[in-house]
Amino acid sequence: MNVQRRRLLQMSAIxxxxxxxxxxxxxEAAAWNKAAFEAKSVDDVAKLLGGATPTKSDAxxxxxxxxxxxxxxxxxxxxxxxxxxxxxxxxEKNPNALAAMFVIPAGAEAFASTRVKMxxxxxxxxxxxxxxxxxxxxxxxxxxxxxxxx
Amino acid sequence: MADPMRIRATEKDGVVDVRVLMKHDMETGQRKDAAGxxxxxxxxxxxxxxxxxxxxxxxxxxxxxxxxxxxxxKLKGSAKKGDTIAVTWVxxxxxxxxxxxxxx
Numbered sequence: 001m002n003v004q005r006r007r008l009l010q011m012s013a014i015x016x017x018x019x020x021x022x023x024x025x026x027x028e029a030a031a032w033n034k035a036a037f038e039a040k041s042v043d044d045v046a047k048l049l050g051g052a053t054p055t056k057s058d059a060x061x062x063x064x065x066x067x068x069x070x071x072x073x074x075x076x077x078x079x080x081x082x083x084x085x086x087x088x089x090x091x092e093k094n095p096n097a098l099a100a101m102f103v104i105p106a107g108a109e110a111f112a113s114t115r116v117k118m119x120x121x122x123x124x125x126x127x128x129x130x131x132x133x134x135x136x137x138x139x140x141x142x143x144x145x146x147x148x149x150x
Numbered sequence: 151m152a153d154p155m156r157i158r159a160t161e162k163d164g165v166v167d168v169r170v171l172m173k174h175d176m177e178t179g180q181r182k183d184a185a186g187x188x189x190x191x192x193x194x195x196x197x198x199x200x201x202x203x204x205x206x207x208x209x210x211x212x213x214x215x216x217x218x219x220x221x222x223x224k225l226k227g228s229a230k231k232g233d234t235i236a237v238t239w240v241x242x243x244x245x246x247x248x249x250x251x252x253x254x
Contacts, residue, residue, distance in 0.1 A: 031240075032195040037212040073216045091214060095180060099214040107228025108207050109165065115216040117178070 037098050042090050042125055045098045046134045049088065054127055054134035062126035062137040068118060071143040077113035078126035078137075084110035086129040093122035118143045152247045159235050159253040166225040166253055168199065168207070170237050171218065178213040194219060197239045201229045229253055 036048035046054050063077035076099075078087050087110060088101040099116040110128060118124075121142045128135050153173035160167050172194060179191025191213050199207040206228040211219060229235060231253055238248040 032210055032242075037210075077222075094214050095178075096212060096214065098212055100209060100211045102223070103208040103210075105205060105207070105228065107225060109224040109226050111222075111224045112209070113220075113222040115220050117176075117214050117216055 054136040057135035060137040
């Protein structure tokens, strides 16, 4: 058997596995923004969530610790008094930058607080979509123990 | 069937504070087992909170959200004391779970 054929077989096995594990279901792709969650950089995520490069703003509050002892559980919150329709939390140096995004319908406050994993010390970004534009705040969080070792 | 969520919703000065603790492994897909094989990703991908049939809050999570995800959000206007809030999550294996609580 030649090498190329071998590779192809391996590839199709992996794809098949992903499909059976439910990683590539159609229903999910429609609701969950797969492309944005797979993007590597902060700018790419903002683009894929529908908007231009984010601009820094003092109106966005990012709550995160200076030092996280355990990278597996880092409390991060984002909040703004502006009329934001979407919020997002990103960790720059994670394998995929986007950690979570939130949709804020009328009647909800532009607020979200959750806990994320961080593989290493990194800048954390809070994004808020106001009038169709992304505004952001960032903070460096030092991680003493990574969240991906298990 | 997945384990139940813990939801606490309290109203104060017209703002409903909702805290949800979900029970889920949130496997990233980056980790390997003892034999060196990748552990497939398994995580909650979408979450929706409803009062009646109205969506009052929604979120999309990635595998970078911590194991047993915690989420806090605030409602102002779309819910009041005595309402029932229902939170539903769906994971990337299309498993789903809904839990409800009364806003106190």
